[in-house]
Amino acid sequence: MLRYMTAGESHGEGLVAIIDGFPSGVAIDTVKINRELKRRMLGYGRGGRMKIEDDAVNIMSGLRKKRTIGGPLALVIKNRDSKIDFLPSITKARPGHADLAGALKFNDPDIRNVLERASARETAARVAVGACARILLAEFDVDILSHVVSIGTVMADTSGRGKACLAPTEFYKIRTLAERSDLRCVDPKKEALMKKEIDKAARDGDTLGGIAEVIVRGLKPGLGTYVQWDRRLDGRLARACMAIPAVKGVEIGAGFKLAGIRGSEAHDDIRYEKKKGFYHGSNNAGGLEGGMTNGENIILRVAMKPIATLAKPLQSVDIVTKKTVRAQVERSDTCAVPACGVIAEAAVSFEIADAMVEKFGGDSLTEMLRNYQGYVNQMRDF
Numbered sequence: 001m002l003r004y005m006t007a008g009e010s011h012g013e014g015l016v017a018i019i020d021g022f023p024s025g026v027a028i029d030t031v032k033i034n035r036e037l038k039r040r041m042l043g044y045g046r047g048g049r050m051k052i053e054d055d056a057v058n059i060m061s062g063l064r065k066k067r068t069i070g071g072p073l074a075l076v077i078k079n080r081d082s083k084i085d086f087l088p089s090i091t092k093a094r095p096g097h098a099d100l101a102g103a104l105k106f107n108d109p110d111i112r113n114v115l116e117r118a119s120a121r122e123t124a125a126r127v128a129v130g131a132c133a134r135i136l137l138a139e140f141d142v143d144i145l146s147h148v149v150s151i152g153t154v155m156a157d158t159s160g161r162g163k164a165c166l167a168p169t170e171f172y173k174i175r176t177l178a179e180r181s182d183l184r185c186v187d188p189k190k191e192a193l194m195k196k197e198i199d200k201a202a203r204d205g206d207t208l209g210g211i212a213e214v215i216v217r218g219l220k221p222g223l224g225t226y227v228q229w230d231r232r233l234d235g236r237l238a239r240a241c242m243a244i245p246a247v248k249g250v251e252i253g254a255g256f257k258l259a260g261i262r263g264s265e266a267h268d269d270i271r272y273e274k275k276k277g278f279y280h281g282s283n284n285a286g287g288l289e290g291g292m293t294n295g296e297n298i299i300l301r302v303a304m305k306p307i308a309t310l311a312k313p314l315q316s317v318d319i320v321t322k323k324t325v326r327a328q329v330e331r332s333d334t335c336a337v338p339a340c341g342v343i344a345e346a347a348v349s350f351e352i353a354d355a356m357v358e359k360f361g362g363d364s365l366t367e368m369l370r371n372y373q374g375y376v377n378q379m380r381d382f
Contacts, residue, residue, distance in 0.1 A: 001362050002354040004129045010119035011087060014078040017125040019132060022062065023357065024070035025365035026136055033057045036131040037077070037124060040342045044182040045198040045208070045335030052081045057128050070363065075128045079121075087112060091320045092328040096308030099328070100319065109320050111328070120245040120336070123343045130346020133353035139365060140356065140372060142218040144349055145171065146341030147178040148185045149301065151194035151210040152201070156187035158213070166283070166297050171217050184212070184338040202334045205312030209246070209304045212341030214348050216287070216298040220376065221278075223293040223355040232291025233355055240347040241302050244340060249303035253286025268296075277379065293355075300348060304340045307332055 001021050008015035037055035055077055062073035090111040093099035102114030134144065149156055166174075177186040185191040194210075201208045224233025238250045258266045268280040280296055287298035309332035316327040333339075360371040 001357040002133075002350065004350070006122055006125040006129075008077075008079075008122065008125065009084055009116035010079075010121040011081055011084040011116060012079060013082050014076055015122060015125040016077075017073075017075040017129050019062070019073040019075070019129055021357065021362060022068050022070075022073055022132065023136065023362045023365050023368055024068050026068045026139070027066060028059065028063060028068060028073075028132060028135060029066070030057055030059060032135060033075075033128050033131040036127050036134070036342070036346065040124060040127045040339050042182075043184065043336065043338030044195055045202070045333055045337075046339070047331055047333040054080065055124050073132060075125065075132075077124050077128060084116060090115070090328050091318050092325050093316050093319055094308050094310075094327040094330075095314045095316060096305070103319055111319070115330070118245070123244065123339075123346075126244075126350075127343055127346045130343075130349040133346070133349040136353050136365075137218075137349060137356065139369065140218065142216065142352065142356075143171070144214065144216045144345050144352075145175040145178060146184065146212050146214045146345045147174055148181075148183050148194075148337050148341060149211040149213050151183065151185075151335060151337055152197045152208045154190055154193045154197055156185050156190045158186075166215065166217070166299075168217065171215060171297070174215070182338075184341055198335045202311075205310060207306040207308075207310060207333070208335045208337075209306040210335070210337035211301050211303050212337055212344060214241075214298075214300045214302070214341065214344045216348060216352060219287065219293045219295070219298065219352070220379065221293055221295040222375075223352070223359055224288070224291050226290040226292065233293065233351070234288045234291055236351045236355075237288075237298075237300060237348055240351050241300065241344050244302065244304075244343050244347060246304045246307060246336075247302050247340065247344075248305045251301050251303075252288055253299055254284040255286075255301065258284060277382075298348070298352075300344070302340060302344045304337050307334075307336060 004019045006017045034056050058076045060074040060076055062071045098114055098118035099111045103111050174186055178184045183191050183194055225231050234252055241250045266284055268282045268285055271281055272278050283296045287296040309330050313327035313329055318325045360368040
């Protein structure tokens with residue numbers, strides 16, 4: 001129903017995204033999109049590129065009088081650091097990056113042509129796409145946040161997140177604390193330790209990964225479906241998040257912990273109150289059961305590996321001379337986990353918006369709101 005594609009290189013003229021299937025009648029405020037782009041650029045441990053770029057979106061089509069008209073949205077983000085034709089060739093592959101596999105795949109001995117597109121710079125376009133999805137979701141009072149759970153071996157205190165359903169006040173408290181933090185971490189004591197770990201890694205010419213958590217509130221039961229494997233919403237969310245550069249793992253709810261406990265501990269009991277309707281006593285499922293939303297908050301975590309570009313590079317091979325060398329050194333971050341969380345927000349926002357359009361009809365916002373309200377009434381009278 002909703003789909004998008006991106007184009008552009010890290011040091012090209014800019015990045016482009018085209019969103020197809022976006023409902024008409026949605027007011028699109030570029031200030032909101034630019035705010036998400038700025039959030040992606042922040043975070044303790046980021047590198048020099050973030051000091052150069054000043055990401056801002058220009059919407060080239062799909063709007064009239066700042067409202068969507070049903071046609072494709074074309075989003076453009078200009079690169080300030082656009083010097084792709086003047087950059088030197090690269091033949092020393094970086095372990096952990098797309099360099100070697102990409103060069104072999106496209107039969108190109110210049111790794112520059114691989115890394116320009118494989119670069120995480122492309123995620124700025126995805127964040128812009130996700131920001132448009134967030135604007136649509138806000139019409140249905142659906143909200144989303146991310147925060148950093150760990151950096152390296154330092155883990156923030158997030159006790160109770162999977163054992164209780166997150167109240168709206170707690171949701172907004174987490175977001176407020178995350179937005180005030182340099183690392184988007186809600187635990188100040190652990191954040192201080194995380195910063196020390198990042199500083200040490202930087203001094204050692206090394207990098208750090210970590211885990212970011214995404215939480216979505218305000219969803220009704222029944223988005224997604226169990227009918228076909230590729231339409232299960234948990235699978236769609238996992239795919240979107242695994243496609244973020246450097247992400248090596250995704251878990252929903254209590255995730256891998258569920259494999260080590262009994263069913264009586266793992267599953268969330270079902271309750272009912274006339275005013276509240278059906279709900280669960282806990283949220284180990286992370287808001288998804290049978291490939292569908294179950295009415296609780298979606299809780300999803302992404303595990304980001306350390307960035308592949310090291311100031312003190314690992315052993316590699318020159319793919320032209322075949323000689324043993326040290327890997328290529330490019331300008332990079334020491335840690336980008338906070339940014340990864342923002343990108344994951346965007347990825348999740350788009351998949352949720354797609355599921356909303358799928359269920360409630362996507363030609364116009366008016367149609368979606370009418371059908372949504374009918375569905376809410378239907379559940380109330382169930």
